[in-house]
Amino acid sequence: MEKIALVTGAAGGLGQSVAASLAEAGWTLIVTSRDSERLRRSYGDSHLQVVADCSSVAGSQHIFEVAKAHQMLPTALAHCVGNIRLGALHRMTDADFTACLNANLISAFHTLAAFVGALRDAKCAGTAVLVSSAAARIGTPNHEAVAAAKAGVEGLVRSAAATYAGYGIRINAVAPGIMDTPASTAILGTTMGREAAARQYPLPGIGSADELAELMVWLLSEKAVRVTGQVWSMDAGFSTIRPLVR
Numbered sequence: 401m402e403k404i405a406l407v408t409g410a411a412g413g414l415g416q417s418v419a420a421s422l423a424e425a426g427w428t429l430i431v432t433s434r435d436s437e438r439l440r441r442s443y444g445d446s447h448l449q450v451v452a453d454c455s456s457v458a459g460s461q462h463i464f465e466v467a468k469a470h471q472m473l474p475t476a477l478a479h480c481v482g483n484i485r486l487g488a489l490h491r492m493t494d495a496d497f498t499a500c501l502n503a504n505l506i507s508a509f510h511t512l513a514a515f516v517g518a519l520r521d522a523k524c525a526g527t528a529v530l531v532s533s534a535a536a537r538i539g540t541p542n543h544e545a546v547a548a549a550k551a552g553v554e555g556l557v558r559s560a561a562a563t564y565a566g567y568g569i570r571i572n573a574v575a576p577g578i579m580d581t582p583a584s585t586a587i588l589g590t591t592m593g594r595e596a597a598a599r600q601y602p603l604p605g606i607g608s609a610d611e612l613a614e615l616m617v618w619l620l621s622e623k624a625v626r627v628t629g630q631v632w633s634m635d636a637g638f639s640t641i642r643p644l645v646r
């Protein structure tokens with residue numbers, strides 16, 4: 401049977417890495433972005449390309465309507481939509497906080513809802529992987545908005561994994577530290593910023609989207625058939641270890 405995967409935020413740094421790894425693993429792809437030109441630049445004429453804003457109910461449902469019109473039902477979802485909005489709580493504007501929630505939490509909620517809805521309608525099993533952040537797992541300054549949004553994603557993953565386990569639908573998340581993608585340009589754009597960021601990690605360095613993509617593709621594969629309701633950190637030890645303590 402053809403294995404069909406949906407990659408949202410597919411024109412972004414992580415989305416492109418996940419799409420490449422999934423294609424290499426033999427998946428047929430549906431890729432989404434809010435911008436058709438960005439999709440075209442990333443994928444040429446390859447894959448089913450859907451222009452949609454996953455942060456609305458209509459946008460996320462539109463993806464599955466287009467897929468259905470092409471006789472495609474994705475049984476795997478890699479939700480790569482999101483952003484990093486940094487700023488101290490007392491200075492974060494309402495507009496910035498709302499944008500952060502929309503990109504990270506609201507989009508995850510509506511896309512996952514549309515995905516499990518399509519699987520339930522077709523009486524199919526499936527699997528999803530969402531993206532949290534190390535910032536949801538340990539307190540770091542000025543990350544209040546993104547930490548709150550990603551903590552919501554982690555709660556969503558655990559609850560939905562419980563709701564749909566009986567239907568053979570597995571739902572997990574990954575929680576990366578900083579990765580070299582367009583979302584982190586403001587932090588990694590200068591040599592000084594890059595070196596400072598790299599030093600913060602117990603395993604020093606900057607993560608790559610390709611590394612995280614490998615983990616996500618594994619979680620979507622048959623090899624992870626007993627894994628659900630988990631949040632897998634890939635943050636070089638940032639959220640869990642203190643090597644300098646003697």
Ligand SMILES: NC(=O)c1ccc[n+]([C@@H]2O[C@H](COP(=O)([O-])OP(=O)(O)OC[C@H]3O[C@@H](n4cnc5c(N)ncnc54)[C@H](OP(=O)(O)O)[C@@H]3O)[C@@H](O)[C@H]2O)c1
Pocket residue numbers: 409410411412413414415432433434435438453454455480481482483484499502503504507531532533534576577578579580581582583584
């Ligand atoms: N890079 C890091 O250091 C880092 C660290 C921790 C977690 N993360 C998470 O990793 C995931 C992937 O991010 P990335 O690093 O690949 O960033 P990226 O290159 O900026 O890609 C993220 C994509 O999300 C889409 N997007 C952003 N805001 C949206 C909104 N309001 N509604 C719908 N789509 C929206 C954009 O797609 P279009 O504009 O094409 O629609 C964008 O291409 C995100 O969840 C991010 O929070 C990243």
